[in-house]
Amino acid sequence: MNLSPQGFFRLHGGRPRKRFGQHFLTQAGVARRIVAGAELQEADVVVEVGPGLGALTQFIVQQVKQLHLVELDRDLAEYLMGAFPSGSCRVEVHSQDILDLDLAGLSQRTGQRLVLLGNLPYNISSPLLFRLLEQHRGLHRAVFMLQREVGERLTAPSGGKSYGVLSILMGVYASVTPLFLVGPKHFYPSPQVDSIVVRLDFRHQPLLEEDAFQFLRQVVNHAFQHRRKTLLNSLRSMGARCSIPVAEALAVTAIDPTRRPETLSLEDFIRLSAVLRGCMAARPGVGGSEGTGHRA
Secondary structure (H helix, E strand, O other), rough: OOOHHHHHHHOOOOOHHHHHOOEEOHHHHHHHHHHHHHOOOOEEEEEEEEOOOOOOHHHOOOOOOOEEEOOOHHHHHHHHHHHHHOOOOOOEEEEEOHHHOOOOHHHHOOOEEEEEEEEHHHHHHHHHHHHHHHOOEEEEEEEEEEHHHHHHHHOOOOOOOOOOOHHHHHHHHHEEEEEEEEEEEHHHHOOOOEEEEEEEEEOOOOOOOOEEEHHHHHHHHHHOOOOOOHHHHHHHHOOOOOOOOOHHHHHHHOOOOOHHHHOOOHHHHHHHHHHHHHHHHOOOOOOOOOOOOOOO
16 A cells, blocks of 8 residues: 555545545554455455555455456545556456445356455445345355444344344355454544454355245344344234234244244244245235335
């Protein structure tokens, strides 16, 4: 990296933009650890999300042949074009929102599943993670630095307060591993919270097909809409449209109806979803996406 964040803004004017959630990583050692966590291979096609001033980029370009930098801030995108011209690594800068980039299409064009890295702006972390669920077929693995709260939701086991919709749905398509924590002092400007680096390894064979996943998503959304309710009460609105009551579905799966949703494992939700989906399929026109409560 040619310039520190402080040096860049002294030279170019301005300041980090709050609307973009900009907190620039200042420690090269932390950047190296993040990149090392992706275990890059020379043939990998890498997408870096929010490269900023290139804290991670400088280490990625040394290891791969093809790198796509996705930067929403036009001033930083222009800086990156000059700082990392294509050499032995083919670098392409996309001056756009990562949420608008067709990752599946990029994977098809390159003929490879993508490797993603990034120090994610806090304001896009959750939307991007849910976006990856839709693009999973084109993804190989990802290493992200996230706000600690989001990372804990992503990696939480069943039974805890952080466990919920994101934990369950991501588990269908990927295994998630927490790597290490990063404190506020390693950024400019310093955020008010800790960060965590996590690795996602996307499954070659997802646990569910697409239609079954979409129904599971409805079930999980219903279950966690009111976390303090029992499963029987939180899923009652789905049961009203079923040919058998939710209580019977819970009995078939041997799940206690008085349990809270956070006590169920991913496997429990998959079994319950399969039974409920079967009963809804018995009534044409029932199901759909209406009334899904909490949106994910």
